Amino acid sequence: MAVATAGAVNAPKKSRVKDRQASMYPIWLLYPAAAIYGILFLLPTITSLYYSLTRWTLFNSEFIGFDNFIQFFQEPFLYQALINTVIFAFVTSGLKVVLGLALAVLLTSPLIARDFLRSVVFFPVLVSTVGVGITFTILMHPTEGVINETLAMIGIDGPGWLVDRNLALYSVALVDVWRGVGLATVIYIAGIVSIPADYYEASRIDGATRWQQFRHITLPLVRPAMFTVIILSFIGGLRLFDLIWTMTKGGPGFSSDVMASVVYKQYQSGFYGLSTAGNVVLFVLIAVLAVPLNMFLNRKVVTR
């Protein structure tokens, strides 16, 4: 899923028309794929737009106009979730971008057991999110969790990571960074490795320091990778559900609710129309934030 998004985001767009004319394959070869995409993706998206305007039980639906959306923005805890979602996306993608780059630079330098360390960094990506969530819920237990017991040993009274309403969202964000930074690192490594060694060689002869090399060669040339990481982790942060649900269920109270958990709860309570409206809001939110971001970032890519 994530990888597919990356491909779509970075696909070159300029010469598409020309390619099609020059193509030696008949255009109808596209139809099967288009049919699958249409039936499984476009059609549900369009019907969900309709159902978001209805009050919908399992068996019939009644058209109620924009009432669902009005309801959505009137309820204090639904609105709170919208803000939490944006905070969460910014915090997690920001940390992944910075930490991922640092790790990637470290793991591309000559290092003992470098391949092993790369696997270690990537490993959390392979673990089931639900497993990660449950494990960290236990580690973050306020009195019996390993984290706070360790802190207690050095005399620090650890906070209630997941039970303090001001902290719960950020605790989950930290875990999400731990889980997702490996993927960011791998993308960065690919970007760094593809930078020709000549640049570094030439700059070394000119007497550049390691920092100058990083600042003026690595950083500008790794930008395409960085933008992929930003977009991927930002969208991933906006639509995160599984980690929140396994760790806090949006609690305590409503304090760590995000859009996806609210939508799920509304669906679970049988408010299908309202939860579909929530999905449409989430869809619009992602589009409104991610599309301009993508356009902005693409414009800044340095051509070599």
Add this chain to the structure above:
Amino acid sequence: MMLKKLNATLAMGGATALALSLAAPAYAQDQVELTWLVDNGPSTVDIAEALVAAYEEKNPNVSIELEIRPGGGEGDNIVKTRLATGEMTDIFVYNSGSLLQAIAPQQTLMPLTDQPFMDNVQEAFQSVVSTDGEVFGVPYGAAQGGGILYNSAIYEELGLEVPQTWDAFMENNSAIDEAGYIPVIQTFRESWTSQIFVLADFYNVLQAEPDFAERYTNNEAKYATSEAAQKGFERLAAIHEAGYTNEDFNALGYQEGLEMLANKEGAHYPMITFAIPSLETNYPDQVDDIGFFALPGDDADSNGLTTWMPAGVYVPQTTSNPEVAMDFLGFIASVEGCEAMIDAVGANGPYLIEGCGLPDDVVPAVRDMLPYFEEGRVEPALEFLSPIKGPALEQITVEVGSGFRDPASAAELYDQDVRKQAQQLGLEGW
């Protein structure tokens, strides 16, 4: 993973159904296979296994395969989705009362109104599984009460008496606090446990406003404007303000709450009596020290118990073999079936089947509950009298019980939540 498993079982069930419909008429001789979806609560599964074993012994040609689903909201989703897609098992267990209304029983379930075995089922239960004059389920297990489970060893040690009023309850809490025990155990990691002070207070609400349920359903009575109804939220807040809860109330779960109660760390645990079997199983040596009393109200003269009706067993319209399924429901509603349930999980409340009494050796907490039923000092919880229950109540009560929302605004917020549910159900006047 879970779903995959379910789907596989489902496919097998479908194949069986097909085979059965070809060989339908002479079911008495042929081998009949039915599937039965139950939730994963430990006593639920025990009851189901006992019933199946007893029934299969009587009817060797029938075999009933259990499918286990998660409980709570996730289980809700499975039941609703499978009903909506016509892929429900032949028989299933689901809530009675307001939640039943959400699965549109008239459109999805077989009515039992004309079945002779319904005469065995007490009226109190029939009323919570009925819609538009049709009855849809038989009781699955015993009726429960909502109130306070308490540690009678602590009570004895401090010379306390079971409180009949809220003020007496708070005085007890103060004495317990001074003696160094935790007065009230709260376990908000599992947020549903936070609702008891509000839900179990409904007997007291009805004493003050006898027509509350009806007016509430008709959009006339509100939590925010009814003094009696708001008291539940106020009392939850009062317990927190007085500092009577355990410090880690936000991090503990239900099982840990029971453990604290059984191990004499805490004196009171607001809970529904369905916790008793779990106490019996896990703390057999301590269970004799656990008692129960109804949530006290303002007045000792009008003290009584808010009750929860058991879940129901239902047959969907898509069942592969309605005759055998009905016969099985008849067995559940018989004295024989009732005794099988008692053998399996003990007697933890009245079973609501005519002629099915409780044995004499029930645990103290159950014995404490029975007088309320015998003296008629019981009222069903609101969710059985009105189809509307707001789904966000447990989050709201967590906020109130943790001290970051005041009772008045909680009541208002809950009224909004309730409105959504009423509109979704298409009730008049909302």
